[in-house]
Amino acid sequence: MVTARELFKVIPDTAPDLPGNAATPEKVALGKMLFFDPRLAASHAISCSSCHNLGLGGTDNEETSIGHRWQRGGRNAPTVLNAVFNTAQFWDGRAADLEAQAGGPMVNPVEMASPEVHVPEQLRGIPGYRDAFARAFPGEADPVTLANAQKAIAVFEAGLLTPDAPFDRYLKGDAAALSAEQKAGLSVFIDKGCIRCHNGINIGGAMYAKFGVFASPGATLLPPGDKGRYTVTRTDGDQYSFKVPTLRNITLTAPYFHTGTVWDLREAVAVMGDAQLGSKLSEPEIDTLTAFMGSLTGKQPEVTMPILPPSVATTPRPKP
Amino acid sequence: MVTARELFKVIPDTAPDLPGNAATPEKVALGKMLFFDPRLAASHAISCSSCHNLGLGGTDNEETSIGHRWQRGGRNAPTVLNAVFNTAQFWDGRAADLEAQAGGPMVNPVEMASPEVHVPEQLRGIPGYRDAFARAFPGEADPVTLANAQKAIAVFEAGLLTPDAPFDRYLKGDAAALSAEQKAGLSVFIDKGCIRCHNGINIGGAMYAKFGVFASPGATLLPPGDKGRYTVTRTDGDQYSFKVPTLRNITLTAPYFHTGTVWDLREAVAVMGDAQLGSKLSEPEIDTLTAFMGSLTGKQPEVTMPILPPSVATTPRPKP
Numbered sequence A, B: 001m002v003t004a005r006e007l008f009k010v011i012p013d014t015a016p017d018l019p020g021n022a023a024t025p026e027k028v029a030l031g032k033m034l035f036f037d038p039r040l041a042a043s044h045a046i047s048c049s050s051c052h053n054l055g056l057g058g059t060d061n062e063e064t065s066i067g068h069r070w071q072r073g074g075r076n077a078p079t080v081l082n083a084v085f086n087t088a089q090f091w092d093g094r095a096a097d098l099e100a101q102a103g104g105p106m107v108n109p110v111e112m113a114s115p116e117v118h119v120p121e122q123l124r125g126i127p128g129y130r131d132a133f134a135r136a137f138p139g140e141a142d143p144v145t146l147a148n149a150q151k152a153i154a155v156f157e158a159g160l161l162t163p164d165a166p167f168d169r170y171l172k173g174d175a176a177a178l179s180a181e182q183k184a185g186l187s188v189f190i191d192k193g194c195i196r197c198h199n200g201i202n203i204g205g206a207m208y209a210k211f212g213v214f215a216s217p218g219a220t221l222l223p224p225g226d227k228g229r230y231t232v233t234r235t236d237g238d239q240y241s242f243k244v245p246t247l248r249n250i251t252l253t254a255p256y257f258h259t260g261t262v263w264d265l266r267e268a269v270a271v272m273g274d275a276q277l278g279s280k281l282s283e284p285e286i287d288t289l290t291a292f293m294g295s296l297t298g299k300q301p302e303v304t305m306p307i308l309p310p311s312v313a314t315t316p317r318p319k320p
Helices: A025-036 A098-107 A118-124 A127-136 A146-158 A166-171 A180-191 A265-277 A283-294 B025-036 B098-107 B118-124 B127-136 B146-158 B166-171 B180-191 B265-277 B283-294
Strands: A208-210 A241-243 B208-210 B241-243
Touching (some): A025 A127, A118 A146, A265 A283, B025 B127, B025 B146, B118 B127, B180 B283
Antiparallel strands (some): B208 B241
């Protein structure tokens, strides 16, 4: 029988290294400022943290996020917590890593809506950022770039981990870390085949899967207009395929699925049974699976709000 | 000659007591959660901290704030920092204190837009808040009320102080805390009569003054439709009167005036000379006054982001 320790891995206490993007204290500090700075948005009113609220499981608990001029994003905002361990970023995996992801929302017209050339202009217009970029990227002639902002944000985000969930303590050998019901749920999770997609360190995040393998979840959960991974690869087999979301901290990150249309975790579990397993889960199975998922919530990162470098009279002003 | 020590007072390190609203650790912790919780807004997307960003001098650095469905507020958002020392809250003083103020934006349809009855409904729908209110207001049969939310927010905000500005060190006797130019600016500030309105612990915040005593600042800075304090008192003498804003942390809180239409502190100083002193300030006077104002920026509060009590399946959901 396959065991939990073969299928999953514990979340570490410290950030993994990012290839080609060494984390220095100066770069992490810069990334933290940028993560919280609403001046990266055209309006100066939306920051990374608006939709990836570290007080709310790294999400905004909205079906889809509210962006520039109250426009709605196309898909539910995934959590930033432990996101460094995902195989790629966004529901369709269109960004290879956190660094690539960070460039998306800033310039997306329905999110932060800063034109690409404007981001470095804005940052250069804030004297404290000129210094902070110079310290984070020493030796570069022109360190205040969008690419460097993405690097700095990525190293900050790589440290947004939630170690020490009951399930992690269980994986480390503390059999008492899970309740009897949670252990029963883990057995169902393994035996029913949830683990085919939800495995690895993030219990998800490692692969793509067609939504509706056995039965379509319906147009509310799977609107025909959003073909998921296919929009990136243009490969027929990827139609309606999405990145399998992490189940870590899932009790904090409602609503669920790429549409964000299911608010109740029990209901989401039932949908998964029907659509992905072709198996009508019994009420007791749904109960134990949901209880097991409660064991996946880890210690949330404690982050001190950064004091942001002040704007000056010549700093570019918010756009209406 | 009047001295700075007679006119001003230093910012203390710790929060003052609020009459009838004792600060307990539980109440401060609850107030901090509420301050950062966007679920107090109908949209679940706007919190107190959206417009009173502790990384940006307790303001949003917007002319007027962006509220529910991207509506604009009527006046520039004042800083929450040291606001406990203001004689009243809002530009028109319509709230007597922080506790009264905190109730305003939550229910204001252009700001957070939560109907008054909805706030406690929302909070009761989040189990962690039921516990947190019970701990903060022990012995109350029904502690989850809008009034108690306001009390908790007020005790948290009362601790948002910025002690140890160079000017405070100067007031305490450290003559070297101000530069020669800043000292010259302080002399101009006293001699020209800025101190008639900008005095006391907040160097402002203690009284109301008609905007345009000597000359109207024009319709951009003083739109005829906003009669200021008059809208509260209906007393003719209060027409176009506004609460004198604090000058503490003024380098962080652009744009200026109740309209937020002046982004350059030097320009704001010049406007004050013309409109309030009836004295065209010279360029050197503007320079030294602006330098003096730079000495009013204190140590910004270090705040750890609160982990918010999670929503559950039955928690009221955001309104579209």
